[in-house]
Amino acid sequence: MATRISRNRLKHGIMSGAALTALMTGPAIAEPIQFSVPPGSLSKALTDFSRQSDREILVSSELVTGKQSNGLKGTYEPEEALSALISNAGLSYRVTPSDVFLIDASAVETAPQQDITDESSLQSDSVVQTAEAAPEERREQTIVVVGSHIQGARTTDALPVTLIGQEQLAAIGADSGDDLFRSIPQMGDVTFNSTYLPQSSNAARGDVGSVNLRNLGIGNTLVLLNGRRVVLHPTSRANENLVPVLTYNTNAIPTAGVSRIEVLRDGAAAIYGADAVAGVVNTVLREVNNGGDITIQYGGAEDTDLRQLDVNGTFGTDFADGRGNISLFLGYTDRSDLSSTDQSWTATADRRSFFTGTDFEGVSTLDRTSTISGWGNFATVGTGTVRQNGVALTTGAGAFSIIPSANGNCVAAVSDDVCLRSGNRATTGADRNTRYDTNAVGTTLMPEVERINLFSTFRYDMPNGMQTFGEIGYYFAETSALQQSPTMLSSARITVPTSNYWNPFGPETFADGTANPNRLPGLNISPDGAAVTLTSYRFDDFGLSNVNVENHQFRFLTGLRGEMGAFDWESAWLYSRATVRDEQDGVSSSRLQEALSWSTPDAYNPFNGGNPADPSGLDTSLSNAAALDYARIRTERYSRTSLAQWDFKLSRPDLFTLPGGDVGMATGLELRRDLQLDDRDKHVDGTITFTDSVTGVEVLSDLVGTSDTPDTKGSRTVGSAFIEFAVPLVSPEMNIPLVQSLEMQAAGRYENYSDFGDIAKPKIALSWTVIDSLRFRGSWAQSFRAPNLEQLNATVVSRSNTRTDWVRCAPDVINGVTEDFTQCNGFGFATTGRRAGNPDLEAETADTWTVGAVLQPRILPDHFGSLTLTADLWNVEQEGLIGIYGEGNALILDYLLRTQGSSNPDVIRAAPTADEIAAFAGTGLEPVGRVLYVNDAYRNLQPQTVRGVDFSASLALDETPIGRFTFDVNVAHLLEYERSPSPDIQVLLDARAAGQIDPGTIIPEGGDLLRQDGSPRWKWNASMTWKPTDAITIGAYTQYTGYFWDTSILNSQGDNWRVDDQQTVNLYAQYAFEEGIAQNTRVRLGVRNVGDQLPPMDSSSTGYNGALYQPYGRYWYASIRKSF
Structure with missing residues (x-):
């Protein structure tokens, strides 16, 4: 029976010749370290070595029991120190592919290797420590594998776990938690990221990164730090189902202190609770003993102004004769911003030229510039057609526009370069230059960021045999970015009073009796003038909006662990709190209308257009500063989440004995309280x-361009109980052919939610070792995810997104003005959806299973190296996914029903104007007005199935003529991604298939989602580290992302655009000085994306998928580290 040294008394009765003990921590890069290992038992000496070197050791208990060590004191490299400690014990070591020291008997008394030591058996969420005690009562802290609460459980061999160790971390070269988590092939879209900068604060932005294991969606992956939960990031954003989701902020991870990342690629709700549907990501921090280091790194991306400075430090000290330790990790980052104009491929939102020569050449929707600009569309109020000396200046509905005079078809001059035209401004042809190019004006792609991460860990072995431990952490980040200027919402229009000084249809004389110099002469309207409604307008003369986001996150944990009879116990209390303060320049609708009412030149002037010399660029014909300053405001959104948690766990590796060995058991209670506050x-x-002072229409939001959103607050208390068994069914001593061992994990968890109800879920896992070098493993589990607090507690939330109004495009298609529905680009309007929370939502549930194998072929001599191969097939079936119908689908349904003589009652429209009535004449369709809003609600949708296979390979070559090599490959292959369309969506699909809806309409079809919108079939990475000498290290890393289809665009044949695959390569070289004035100094030069690969092109306005790629090419960096 295999077991591990536990923190309670060493139980010789459960140790067998195959027993392996893992003493685990971190880095594999050999550098001199200050050691202080007292003479005594070899077991304790190895524990002290593991802790002080931050290295991992795997050793059979039989090899160390009863043996002594002479100890060690001084500065040594880890390999040199370990050799000295074991030299008198007849032992030797080698390094596994996972950078673990594997200790064996020396060649003269070689013992057969009797266990597979792949990564899945080398995971832990704690660091081995040793308490001072009598030899017969020595205590050593247990290794607890991610995926199990049982100390020393071998059943974790049944679980698919990926380990990212120090050598891989160095090769990746990540300088943030976001970059680090992106590198994991099993991660899906990183939809929360710093390059996502929406125009309003209605979605998370700033220094944020998300976790999306298996691409099952944000909120389905649990993130742990040192084995316990982290608090959620306070601000949400809409997922692919258009519902608000919350994530853990990966940038808040203290990367300076990371020892390793453990990724459990298996459903684990029965072990850890909600959020663990797709799996668990556990970040393990290291312990620093009597010393530390400081690292300074500086880097930047070629052909951009993006530059980044990182300063990281680790410090630690033991006290009380080694019974206690305090470790401190410091990280500081200062990064400049990346502007859209830094690179030619991001400098324009008009993507048409990039698709020249493809099947998508000429598709108008590739012009992602905004149809809303400072060249506005207007409508006089209550006048009918306005004429000047008999010439129509407006349509029958009073519509007119302001355009550059050079564009032609003017009916009246406003100034030398600006004129008035009857009807709405065209967005194609000669007037295409009046669209607003959001990229050409210098908006921010990646914000400027200043980030601070402070984290400290503490432990102390008390004389009574208990150990107290704790953590305290603080994260701060501030970002600054420039975003496009605000625009009108179609549901929140503003009317220019007749008194406006610049109104071309104003009164002949103002209230003070002065003549109006700007009223056009010869008008057929009242001398009192006419008010004018802004129907489409960008407030560009306010300039770009400055967005500042400030994040704070605090974490405090304190706990005790000890023994109670034959049981180990542990209890901890955790409190963590995160806040976000999002500030942005804005325009007050109320104050703006006041400035529009002024009868002096100080009044706001919406009739002066933009920049006639560059119509799609920044406005150069600004309104008076007095009006701008009066209407400009600074808005703030404050969000807060908190996590308070208490837990108590019991564990015993030998509850009772079966023929196959000792049955381990763990059980525990957990009580936590989650809170979310969103103060708008x-x-x-x-x-x-x-x-509106003219029309009397009330709008709940006073912020131009932003939908109204009420404050929300929600909290819940969750009580949990779990139990887990590790059951050895067959042991090697039973001598069963082809079954060297067979072990089972059985677990169950019950959770009660104060606002939702209760739920219980099971899990079963098996590990079957056929022979020493071959193991099969498998698991089955049921998982769940409760609706988040925002989904349950939101009242009515308004969100505005650009959606195509297909029924308003239909007359142009019918009359031949527009070729087909793929050319309906001009009918995309900011459409408000009013989404209601739903207290009756049910939990999302999932059934998951995995089957796999671990192979360690004995093709290399033990002293030369080792090879490990793994493969795991997995399957997840989810039900009850939370989503909404969506404004886009509602408008398609409205189009379908109107072709049949009815309409969609959830689409609320204004009465059609005279112009809209005229447009529908002869089409057979009833005229419609603009969309005011669309009613919707959160709901449980149809199921989805996701299936794939993971491969990994690790090779360590310890003794070659040119040095030591390690190779690691991690492959994620997606086999199936199927989502059943809801009945409502199926109605639309059936209608399109029957020819009742134009094939150019874009419907989220569900069905096969494989290779769609950021879900490639293949993702993999590989790393290599070469140490030709102790002082020199060379590392390489490559990452591959397969192709997928961009479903947001169709060509005339109804095909989607293919976003190409990409492979990038990172390299670094480092030198560690071993003597002289630079002793204990390491210098490193590295480059990410050696081949200067740009992100594969998609049809978005920025030209790339920010959830998968970073918006720059080759990135150079250099660093220096001083250890002391």
């Missing part, structure tokens, strides 16, 4: 509303 700005939450 008073101009958005309904405190300050806007009532």
Whole structure:
């Protein structure tokens, strides 16, 4: 029976010749370390070595029991120190592919290797420590594998776990938690990321990164730090189902202190609770003993202004004769911003030229510039057609536009370069230059960021045999970015009073009796003038909006562990809190309308257009500064989440004995309280509303371009109980052919939610060792995810997104003005969806299973190296996914029903204007007005199935003529991604198949989602580390992402655009000085993306998928580290 040294008394009765003990921590890069290992038992000496070197050791208990060590004191490299410690014990060591020291008997008394030591058996969420005690009562802390609460459980061999160790971390070269987690092939879209910078604060932005294991969606992966939960990031964003989801912020991970990353690629709700549907990611921090280091790194991306400075430090000290330790990790980052104009391929939102020569050449929707610009569309109020000396200046509905005079078809001059045209401004042809190019004006792709990460760990072995431990952490980040200027929402229009000084249809004289110099002469309207409604307008003369986001996160943990009879116990209390303060420049609708009412030149002037010399660029014909300053406001959104948790765990590796060995058991209780607060700005939450002084229409949001959103607050208390068994069914001593061992994990968890109800889920896992070098493993589990607090507690949330109004495009298609529905680009409008929370939502549930194999072929001599191969087939079936119908689908349904003589009651429209009535004449369709809003609600949708296979290979070559090599490969292959369309969506699909809906309409079809929108079939990475000498290390890393289809665009044949695959390569070289003035100094030069590969092109306005790629090419960096 295999077991591990536990923190309670060493139980000789459960140790067998195959027993292997893992003493685990971290880095594999050999550098001199200050050691202080007292003479005594070899077991304790190895424990002290593991802790002080931050290295991992795997050793059979039989090899160390009863043996002594002479100890060690001084500065040594880890390999040199270990050799000295074991030299008198007749032992030797080698390094496994996972950078673990594997200790064997020396060649003269070689013992057969009797266990497979792949990565799945080398995971831990704690660091081995030793308490001072009598030899017969020596205590050593247990290794607990991610995926199990049982100390020393061998059943974890049944679980698919990926380990990212120090050599791989160095080869990746990540300088943030976001970059680090992106490198894991099993991770899906990183939809929360710093390059996602929406125009309003309605979605998370700033220094944030998300976790999406298996691409099952944000919120389905549990993130742990040192084996316990982390608090959720406070701000949400809409997922692919358009519902708000919350994530853990990967940038808050203290990367300076990371020992390793453990990724459990298996459903684990029965072990850890909700969020663990796709799996668990555990970040393990290291312990620093009597010393530390400081690292300074500077780097930048070629052909950009992106530069980054990182300063990291680790410090630690033992006290009380080694019974206690305090470790401190410090990380500081200062990164400049990346502007859209830094690189030619991101400098324009008009993507058409990039698709020249493809099947998508000429597709108008590739022009992602905005149809809303400073060249506005307007409508006079209550006038009918306005004429000047008999010439129509407006349509029958009073519509007119302001355009550059050079564009032609003017009916009246406003200034030398700006004129008035009857009807709405065209967005194609000669007027295409009046679209607003959001990229050409210098908006931010990646924000400027300043980040601080401080984290400290503490432990102390008390004289009474208990150990107290703790953590305290603080994360701070501030980002700054420039975003496009605000625009009108179709549901929140503003009317220019007749008194406006610049109104071309204003009164002949103002209230003070002065003549109006800007009223056009010869008008057929009242001398009192006419008010004018802004129907499409960008407030470009306010300039780009400055967005500042400030994140804070605090974590405090304290706990005790000890023994109670034959049981180990552990209890801890954790409190963590995260806040986000999102501030942005804005425009108050109320104050703006006041500035529009002024009868002096100080009044805001929406009739002056933009920049006639560059119509799609920044506005150069600014309104008076007095009006701009009066209407400009600074808005703030404050969000907060907190996590308070208490847990108590019991574990015993030998509850009772079966023929196959000792049965281990763990059980525990957990009580946690989650809180989420979202305090919106008073101009958005309904405190300050806007009532149009001309029309009397009230809008709940007073912030131009932002939908109203009420404050929300929710909390829940979750009580949990779990039990887990590790059951050895067959042991080697039973001598069963082809079954060297067979072990089972059985677990169950019950959770009760104060706002949701209760639920219980099971898990079963098996590990079957056929022979020494071959193991099969498998698991089955049921998982769940409760609706988050925002989904349950939101009242009515308004969100505005650009959606195509297909029924308004239909007259142009019918009349031949537009070729087909793929050319309906001009009918995309900012459409408000009013989404209601749903207290009756049910939990999302999932059934998961995995089957796999671990192979360690004995093709290399033990002293030369080792090879490990793994393969795991996995399958996840989810039900009850939470989503909404969506404004886009609602408008397609409205189009379908209107072709049949009815309409969609959830689409609320304004009455059609005279122009809209005229447009529908002769089409057979009833005229419609603009969309005011679309009603919707969160709901449980149809199921989805995701299936794939993971491969990994690790090769360590310890003794070659040119040095030591390690190779690691990690492959994720997606086999199936199937989502059943909801009945409502199926209606639309059936109608399109029957020819009732134009094939150019874009419907989220569900069905086969493989290779769609950031879900490639293949993702893999590989790393290599070469140490030709102790002082020199050379590392390489490559990452591959397969192709997928961009479903947001169709060509005339109905095909989607293929986003190509990409492979990048990172390299680094480092030198560690061993003597002289630079002793204990390491210098490193590295480059990420050696081949200067740009992100594969998609049809978005920035030209790349920010959830998968970073918006730059080759990145150079250099670092220096001083250890002391």
